[in-house]
Amino acid sequence: MTDRRAFLKTSAVAFSALALSRTSPVIASGGGGYIGIVYTKDNPGKWAKKVASHAPVVNVVGSKVTVETKHGMSEAHFIVRHTLVLADGVVVGAKTFTAKDKPVSTYTLPQGYKGTLYATSFCNLHDFWLTEVTV
Ligand SMILES: [Fe+2]
Numbered sequence: 704m705t706d707r708r709a710f711l712k713t714s715a716v717a718f719s720a721l722a723l724s725r726t727s728p729v730i731a732s733g734g735g736g737y738i739g740i741v742y743t744k745d746n747p748g749k750w751a752k753k754v755a756s757h758a759p760v761v762n763v764v765g766s767k768v769t770v771e772t773k774h775g776m777s778e779a780h781f782i783v784r785h786t787l788v789l790a791d792g793v794v795v796g797a798k799t800f801t802a803k804d805k806p807v808s809t810y811t812l813p814q815g816y817k818g819t820l821y822a823t824s825f826c827n828l829h830d831f832w833l834t835e836v837t838v
Contacts, residue, residue: 740830740831741831741832741833742757742758742829742830742831742832742833743758743832743833743834743835744758744834750829750830753829755773756772756773756774756775757772757774757824757826757829757832758772758824758832758833758834759771759772759785759822759823759824759832759833759834760772760773760834761820761822761834761836763812763820763836763838766811766812766813766814766816767809767810767811767812768787768795768809768810768811768812768820768822769807769808769809769810770785770787770807770808770809770810770822770824771806771807771808772785772806772807772824772826772832774806774824774826776800776802776803776804776805776806777802778802780826780827780828781800781801781802781806781826781827782800782806782824782825782826782827783799783800783825783826783827784797784798784799784800784823784824784825785797785798785800785806785808785822785823785824785825786821786822786823787808787810787820787821787822787823788820788821788822788823789813789816789818789819789820789821790818790819790820790821795810795811795812795813795820796808796810806824812838816838817838818837818838819835819836819837820835820836820837820838821833821834821835822834822835822836
């Protein structure tokens with residue numbers, strides 16, 4: 704039981720660090736510090752040919768945010784989940800998909816929010832992708 708609690712605590716701390724730190728070692732860096740956990744348009748690592756179909760596309764109109772992954776959906780290969788996270792680590796929302804869904808999700812920002820948004824998309828075969836936008 705103690706090991707499980709320690710694992711959960713460590714996982715929560717790691718996720719918070721990921722959400723809050725632009726210099727986290729798990730996020731690709733412009734200096735080539737790619738490690739291979741989070742993929743982005745600018746740092747796709749081993750998935751360089753997968754950027755267009757995996758990096759989430761973020762569209763913001765007022766307080767409405769639409770996240771889309773331009774990816775096909777089949778039982779063998781699909782987008783599993785989107786999340787939208789604010790700069791302070793607050794999760795605005797998340798949507799889990801089945802192979803029958805279209806990988807599009809919509810969110811509403813807190814009133815008057817200005818700052819960075821982190822949109823994530825997870826493919827069951829091509830890992831975890833992040834797109835950062837500023838509103
Ligand atoms: Fe994929």
